[in-house]
Amino acid sequence: VSLRSAIVTVGEELLSGATVDSNAAWLGRALSHLGIPVRQRFTVGDRDDRIEAAVLEALELAELVVVTGGLGPTEDDRTRPAVARALGRPLDRDPALVEALEARFRGRGHATLPPANLRQADVPRGGHALPNPRGTAPGLWIPAEGGRVVVLLPGVPREMRALFDAVEHRVREQFAERLEPVHSQTLHTTGIPESVLAPRIEEALGGLETRRGVEVAYLPELTGVDLRLSVAERDGAGAEALAEALRLVEPVIRPYRFEAPETGDLVEAVARQLGERGLRLATAESCTGGGVSARLTARPGASAWFLGGVVAYDNAVKTEVLGVDPMVLERHGAVSEPVACQMAEGVLRQTGADCAISITGIAGPGGAVEGKPVGTVWWAVAFRELGTDVAQTGVRVRAASAVFPGDREAVRIRAGQAALRDLHLQLQERA
Amino acid sequence: VSLRSAIVTVGEELLSGATVDSNAAWLGRALSHLGIPVRQRFTVGDRDDRIEAAVLEALELAELVVVTGGLGPTEDDRTRPAVARALGRPLDRDPALVEALEARFRGRGHATLPPANLRQADVPRGGHALPNPRGTAPGLWIPAEGGRVVVLLPGVPREMRALFDAVEHRVREQFAERLEPVHSQTLHTTGIPESVLAPRIEEALGGLETRRGVEVAYLPELTGVDLRLSVAERDGAGAEALAEALRLVEPVIRPYRFEAPETGDLVEAVARQLGERGLRLATAESCTGGGVSARLTARPGASAWFLGGVVAYDNAVKTEVLGVDPMVLERHGAVSEPVACQMAEGVLRQTGADCAISITGIAGPGGAVEGKPVGTVWWAVAFRELGTDVAQTGVRVRAASAVFPGDREAVRIRAGQAALRDLHLQLQERA
Numbered sequence: 001v002s003l004r005s006a007i008v009t010v011g012e013e014l015l016s017g018a019t020v021d022s023n024a025a026w027l028g029r030a031l032s033h034l035g036i037p038v039r040q041r042f043t044v045g046d047r048d049d050r051i052e053a054a055v056l057e058a059l060e061l062a063e064l065v066v067v068t069g070g071l072g073p074t075e076d077d078r079t080r081p082a083v084a085r086a087l088g089r090p091l092d093r094d095p096a097l098v099e100a101l102e103a104r105f106r107g108r109g110h111a112t113l114p115p116a117n118l119r120q121a122d123v124p125r126g127g128h129a130l131p132n133p134r135g136t137a138p139g140l141w142i143p144a145e146g147g148r149v150v151v152l153l154p155g156v157p158r159e160m161r162a163l164f165d166a167v168e169h170r171v172r173e174q175f176a177e178r179l180e181p182v183h184s185q186t187l188h189t190t191g192i193p194e195s196v197l198a199p200r201i202e203e204a205l206g207g208l209e210t211r212r213g214v215e216v217a218y219l220p221e222l223t224g225v226d227l228r229l230s231v232a233e234r235d236g237a238g239a240e241a242l243a244e245a246l247r248l249v250e251p252v253i254r255p256y257r258f259e260a261p262e263t264g265d266l267v268e269a270v271a272r273q274l275g276e277r278g279l280r281l282a283t284a285e286s287c288t289g290g291g292v293s294a295r296l297t298a299r300p301g302a303s304a305w306f307l308g309g310v311v312a313y314d315n316a317v318k319t320e321v322l323g324v325d326p327m328v329l330e331r332h333g334a335v336s337e338p339v340a341c342q343m344a345e346g347v348l349r350q351t352g353a354d355c356a357i358s359i360t361g362i363a364g365p366g367g368a369v370e371g372k373p374v375g376t377v378w379w380a381v382a383f384r385e386l387g388t389d390v391a392q393t394g395v396r397v398r399a400a401s402a403v404f405p406g407d408r409e410a411v412r413i414r415a416g417q418a419a420l421r422d423l424h425l426q427l428q429e430r431a
Numbered sequence: 432v433s434l435r436s437a438i439v440t441v442g443e444e445l446l447s448g449a450t451v452d453s454n455a456a457w458l459g460r461a462l463s464h465l466g467i468p469v470r471q472r473f474t475v476g477d478r479d480d481r482i483e484a485a486v487l488e489a490l491e492l493a494e495l496v497v498v499t500g501g502l503g504p505t506e507d508d509r510t511r512p513a514v515a516r517a518l519g520r521p522l523d524r525d526p527a528l529v530e531a532l533e534a535r536f537r538g539r540g541h542a543t544l545p546p547a548n549l550r551q552a553d554v555p556r557g558g559h560a561l562p563n564p565r566g567t568a569p570g571l572w573i574p575a576e577g578g579r580v581v582v583l584l585p586g587v588p589r590e591m592r593a594l595f596d597a598v599e600h601r602v603r604e605q606f607a608e609r610l611e612p613v614h615s616q617t618l619h620t621t622g623i624p625e626s627v628l629a630p631r632i633e634e635a636l637g638g639l640e641t642r643r644g645v646e647v648a649y650l651p652e653l654t655g656v657d658l659r660l661s662v663a664e665r666d667g668a669g670a671e672a673l674a675e676a677l678r679l680v681e682p683v684i685r686p687y688r689f690e691a692p693e694t695g696d697l698v699e700a701v702a703r704q705l706g707e708r709g710l711r712l713a714t715a716e717s718c719t720g721g722g723v724s725a726r727l728t729a730r731p732g733a734s735a736w737f738l739g740g741v742v743a744y745d746n747a748v749k750t751e752v753l754g755v756d757p758m759v760l761e762r763h764g765a766v767s768e769p770v771a772c773q774m775a776e777g778v779l780r781q782t783g784a785d786c787a788i789s790i791t792g793i794a795g796p797g798g799a800v801e802g803k804p805v806g807t808v809w810w811a812v813a814f815r816e817l818g819t820d821v822a823q824t825g826v827r828v829r830a831a832s833a834v835f836p837g838d839r840e841a842v843r844i845r846a847g848q849a850a851l852r853d854l855h856l857q858l859q860e861r862a
Contacts, residue, residue, distance in 0.1 A: 014459070015459055015469040015470070017456035017460035018650070020452075025448040025452065026448060039446070040474065041474035043473075044472075050470075050471060194503070194505065195505075196545075199545075283742070287728075290720075290721030290725040292721070294725045296720065300797065300839055302720070303745065308745055309744075310740075310742070311742065313724075313740075314737075314738040314782075317782055320782070321739070321752070321781055321782065350752055351752065407565055407593075410589070
């Protein structure tokens with residue numbers, strides 16, 4: 001049986017939502033990476049009975065229990081005594097920790113250690129302190145029955161993260177022979193819904209999940225679906241099983257896949273394509289209102305491949321700044337193929353970019369017209385033909401449309417993603 | 432005894448840390464606000480036994496148990512059957528839900544409902560569906576023994592939030608006589624940090640907190656600090672105590688306060704000011720890259736008061752599209768008072784708007800120059816003088832600057848908020 005961990009996060013501010021529990025996610029990743037995935041997480045307030053109960057339950061589910069928070073110097077900080085009680089141990093005041101706390105306070109110009117801080121030198125019997133380079137509360141490593149371990153870490157994220165190195169070191173010692181490496185890979189897709197993707201993946205794998213222990217997880221967002229394949233190492237064949245799974249799913253996801261190892265965002269893939277080829281992009285946005293260009297420029301270094309754009313929200317901006325033909329606007333309406341094309345061409349010429357995307361649509365809740373329900377969007381991708389002068393004719397532009405589901409925000413996000421996806425595909429074609 | 436709630440969030444991606452559990456914090460705030468604070472939170476993977484055990488334990492701790500996640504259409508989605516088992520109820524397929532799902536899929540152009548989606552029409556016996564305006568998974572309200580209730584909500588944050596209105600409505604019905612009335616008001620501020628605001632508020636209240644049971648909470652975000660004053664009703668004097676507190680804090684927050692009862696966003700206040708006076712706004716953005724205009728257009732009906740803008744990320748776009756003087760750019764640099772002013776004037780003239788804001792800065796991590804560290808931002812607000820022709824001279828423009836702390840995202844958000852705050856103040860002055 002593989003090792004499992006459990007997390008107990010402590011603090012009323014987590015329950016009330018005043019603080020988002022970012023430690024829990026960080027620990028989840030760190031523990032998975034260590035090969036001790038998290039089985040369950042408990043979040044409790046600053047109360048001895050709830051902390052004690054959660055730690056006892058966690059010890060039934062997992063070999064490694066990580067408790068964060070409640071190690072401060074105030075009366076509210078209950079983790080040390082509650083864990084001591086859960087393990088049936090007394091709290092001993094550690095003279096070396098008292099001395100370290102006193103040195104720390106003297107070093108910061110205080111004459112004496114506040115008495116409340118003495119609590120931070122208390123250790124459940126049998127436990128070992130893990131020095132905290134960034135704060136007063138040491139971490140604690142407490143061996144429990146049956147080879148289990150309870151680790152206490154401060155709730156301040158930067159202190160907790162700094163202490164985790166010491167935890168990792170001890171985990172590798174303690175559980176060395178039982179740590180199974182997990183082979184995994186996440187594949188990013190866009191343009192195919194989970195309900196269509198999942199049966200195709202299942203068919204492609206043809207039972208590999210049960211035959212070779214390959215786990216498949218789908219992580220859907222408005223912009224696409226991430227597919228995570230993982231195999232726990234058992235008999236030395238884990239890496240090979242993962243490789244087989246990747247081979248089988250590859251043809252299914254090829255038209256939808258993009259590579260974004262850092263961020264998981266399609267913008268990363270587009271930025272790489274543009275950067276490698278020295279191409280510069282511009283945007284012309286109507287219904288997305290600047291959202292696509294904000295997303296592009298959220299990426300540091302965007303100035304290397306992004307020139308800027310025009311938010312042509314009002315039709316007057318479409319005609320006067322982008323040069324869309326007012327007759328075409330009147331005849332076809334702002335949400336139409338020719339207007340999308342003229343917007344992309346217009347911003348290309350205005351900015352001197354190498355390529356451009358445009359988006360015009362009805363994000364709702366109002367604005368629907370006959371034949372164009374809320375969610376109707378046209379977008380276009382324009383490329384300056386190589387070696388031609390943009391002021392002359394050499395622009396090639398292709399448009400597409402869809403009716404996107406969801407509310408205003410969802411339509412805007414989906415519309416931006418669709419335009420970026422077409423840009424990504426056309427950059428691939430032209431590679 | 433007051434009512435308590437418990438939260439169970441479901442999903443392997445939460446345990447592995449692939450996703451930060453933002454739903455849990457949001458629900459914590461919403462439930463506290465309703466008067467049913469959260470007593471404990473459980474996070475479990477997509478496994479029937481863990482979901483079932485967590486729900487049973489939650490029911491021992493709380494009258495209201497909210498479960499999020501695991502309501503999707505795939506085999507991985509285990510919440511419905513696990514909760515049915517925890518409550519000892521069979522799952523019934525609800526024909527009305529099947530019909531609604533079929534209609535939704537037809538509306539999106541699919542001929543038939545994928546069979547997997549039929550699972551989303553299953554309801555533990557005795558439960559009631561809560562329609563989901565933003566997705567296929569309905570919420571479920573399931574009365575349990577002893578007046579307890581289990582509520583199932585989808586894990587997609589925007590769907591969960593949209594469904595919470597229906598939950599709140601039913602909670603108020605179900606627990607009416609046990610909910611303590613709380614008088615409260617939230618005041619929105621921007622432009623003053625919590626560390627400066629809090630002592631001034633305490634001084635202004637002069638002990639009213641203890642004398643009359645007024646609770647003060649600060650909810651800081653990058654865009655400002657919300658101040659929440661609340662008084663639990665005890666002896667019929669709650670409303671009066673709240674009114675006294677509001678009178679006392681009003682002079683402190685007056686320069687920073689804005690009114691945004693629907694969204695809490697300064698954009699709401701600016702939209703109201705512009706809409707009431709029939710003024711139309713344009714934007715010229717460099718370092719914010721379209722983020723301000725995306726924020727403005729996130730508001731439905733923005734076309735009544737927003738014309739559009741130019742994302743002048745590259746200097747060539749500043750000069751060629753906005754008409755910034757290249758000599759001024761070279762002499763003062765892109766992040767400077769004259770360039771901010773010329774950007775705002777330029778977009779005002781280009782679009783024919785009544786007022787405009789511009790932002791130019793160094794969002795980082797790179798880009799710092801001597802005398803202009805990362806975080807340096809100049810912004811400007813321009814108004815067409817009433818009765819003048821914008822093509823001629825009548826533009827009045829004022830600029831300001833700051834060095835904002837934080838990473839790229841924080842600098843961009845703070846810069847946009849600062850420009851909107853100055854627009855808000857100048858619209859107030861001109862009222």
